[in-house]
Amino acid sequence: MYRLELTKPDGRQLALYGRQPIDPHLQAPSPFAEPLNASAHLRWHPLRGEWVTYAAYRQGRTFLPPPEYNPLAVTRDPANPTELPAGGWDVAVFDNRFPSLGQAPGAPAPPELIVPTAPAAGKCEVVVFTQDPGASLGALPLDHIELLLQVWGERTQRLGEREDIKYVLPFENRGAEVGVTLHHPHGQIYAYPVVPPVPARMQQVAQEQYAAKGRGPLDLLIEAERASGERVIYEGPHAIAFVPVCARYPYEVWLATIEPVPGFAGLTPAQRADLARALKTVLLKYDGLWQRPLPYLMAWYQAATDGLEHPEAHLHAQLYPPYRTRDRLKYLAGTELAAGFFAMDALPEEKARELQQVEVRL
C-alpha cells in the first residue's frame, strides 16, 4: 500500500492510497477556500441515556453546485476544483466539509442548556473508493477492494489512537433510497467520542457471552451457520457471508472472518484477500438479483478504541438493503423505530436462496 498525505487549501486533510507508488508532487484541491468553521455539539438525551450531535451549519450550506458537478471526481479544471486531484491513486480519504462530529480550533464552547452538553469531539471522513464515477464497490478488482480494507484498517488505527475517539465506524450508504444523491462510489468513516448505542449494546452482549463461554456470539453463530449451510452466500478459507438466521431486513447479509479478528488492522493478508472475495461476491449478487444496482447500508463493526482489551470483538459487516421485494421498500415505522422491535414478513431462508441462485463472476 502506498500513501500520500496532503493538506487542502482550507486546512482539511487528504490522504491518497494506491496499489502503485503515488506522485509526491500532487496537490490537494478544495471546492472551498475558507477554513472549516466546524463546531458541532452534543446534547444528552435524558430518556434514552445517549448523546445526540447537533451541527446546525450543515443545513446552511452556501455551496450549491450544478447538478452535473461531482465533487468526488478528480479536478480537471483548476478554476473549478473538486475534492480530489488527478493522478495515479486508487482510494482517497479526506475530512468531511460538513462534519457531524468535530471541532475546529477555537470553536465556541457548547451552549449551556437544560441537559448536559459537550463539544462534539470526533471526526467524519469521506472515503472515495475509486476515481471512476460510474463504477461500484462490487465492480472493483479484488486487489482494489483489498486495498480499501487496508485503508479502513489504517484509518481506524490512526483515529483510534486519539484519546478523544472511542469508536470508529466505516460505512457506506448507497442509493437514492437511503438518501444518497452523489453516485460516485464512496463511503464514510465516523469516529465517535463515545461507543455509540448500537455497538455498545452489541459489545455488552458479546462480553457477557464471552465471559460465560470463552467465545463471542458471532463466532458461535458462524460455526452454526457453516454447519447448517442453509443461509450461506459465500464461504472461503477465511471469510464467510450469510443471511443471518435472525435477519431484520429481507436481504440482510453479514460478512465476517471465520476466526474472530478484532478489527481491520488485525487481518492477515490471506484473511483480507478472502474477505475482499466475500464482499465482492455479496455486492455482485445484490446487483444481479434484479439486474440493477441494489441500494444498501453497509456498516463494519470492530473493537472499540477505548483503550480496553476486547477479546469478544469480531470484525464483521452488516448490510441492510431497504427493499422487501423488487418494487417495495421496507419502511421502518411504529414497531421498528418506536419499540426497536423488528417485524419481518420474509423468512431469511427464502431470501438466502434467492441470493444463492444469483451467479456472479469475480
Add this chain to the structure above:
Amino acid sequence: MYRLELTKPDGRQLALYGRQPIDPHLQAPSPFAEPLNASAHLRWHPLRGEWVTYAAYRQGRTFLPPPEYNPLAVTRDPANPTELPAGGWDVAVFDNRFPSLGQAPGAPAPPELIVPTAPAAGKCEVVVFTQDPGASLGALPLDHIELLLQVWGERTQRLGEREDIKYVLPFENRGAEVGVTLHHPHGQIYAYPVVPPVPARMQQVAQEQYAAKGRGPLDLLIEAERASGERVIYEGPHAIAFVPVCARYPYEVWLATIEPVPGFAGLTPAQRADLARALKTVLLKYDGLWQRPLPYLMAWYQAATDGLEHPEAHLHAQLYPPYRTRDRLKYLAGTELAAGFFAMDALPEEKARELQQVEVRL
C-alpha cells in the same frame, strides 16, 4: 364511553366505541371469510440480544383490493364487506388480519433453528379513529380525541392483563413517506410478549434516575422545559407539548401529562381533556406548517404490563415527522441505523420557533 363488542365471521374481534350509545344489533363484517391462520414466530438475535418476529404469511396476502377500495370505510354493499359496519360509532378497534405478533389456536410450533425461537405471543390491533375517510386525527373534535385516549386506555388495560403481554404500544404511522398507503385515519396497537428494546432502555434509564432522585427523567425534563419555555408548543393546566432539547428529528415533539401518570388508564378526566387539547394543537400545527398534511410517526409510551410496579413511568408521546425541510426528507442512514447515534443539522430551538408561529384554532 359506550362500547359494543362483536366477532367477525373469520373469528377476529371487533370493538366499537362511541360518545353516544351504540345500536346493539350491529353486525361485524369482514373482507375475509376464512379464519385467520396466524403463526408468527420469534427468533433470538444473538448479537443484539433481542427478539425479531417473523410472520411470513404477511407477504403472501392473496387479498388484492382495487385501489379505490378502503377496508377501513364502513360497509355500504354487503357483497363487498369492509372491516367495519355502518352505524353510530366513533372509534373502532379490531384484530389485524396480518399480525406480526399472535398465534392462532392450533398454530404449528416455532421452527427449530440455530438460535432460540419462540411462538410470537402478543396481539396486533388496528384502531380506526373515525368513520370519515377524509378526516385526520388532529381535525377531530376534542371530545372525539378524548374518547380515543380513553379507548387507548381500555385496550392497554385489557391487553396488559394478559399473562403473555408485557408491553402495549399504541402508535400511528401517517403518510406515504412513512410507508402508509391507506389514508383513512387509523393507528395500531402492538401488544408485545416482552418489553421491547427501546421502552426497555428508557425504563432502565428512568428506574436508575428515579432511584437516585425520586423523580423520573421526563418529570425533571418537563420542569426544565416549562421553566425555559423556549421550546414549548402547548402548555395547559395538566398537559404540555414541546420540541425536546435533545430532539433527534427536526420537527420532533413530545406530549405528556405534567404530573407523571403511568399510562392512559390512570388519567383523570381533566388530564385527559388537556392531553387531547395538547395533541390536537400539535397535529394542527404540523399540518399548518407547510399547509399540507405532515407525515409522522407517533408512539405513546406507558408503564410495562409485566406485573411489576413502575413508579418511574410517565405516559407520553413522541412524534417524529420524517422531513428536515419542506421538501427534504431526513433519511436514517449509517450513523443512525448502524450506530444508533443521531446527527441533527437543525437546532431544536429553531424548529420549536417555527411550530410556535403556526396559529391554530381548536
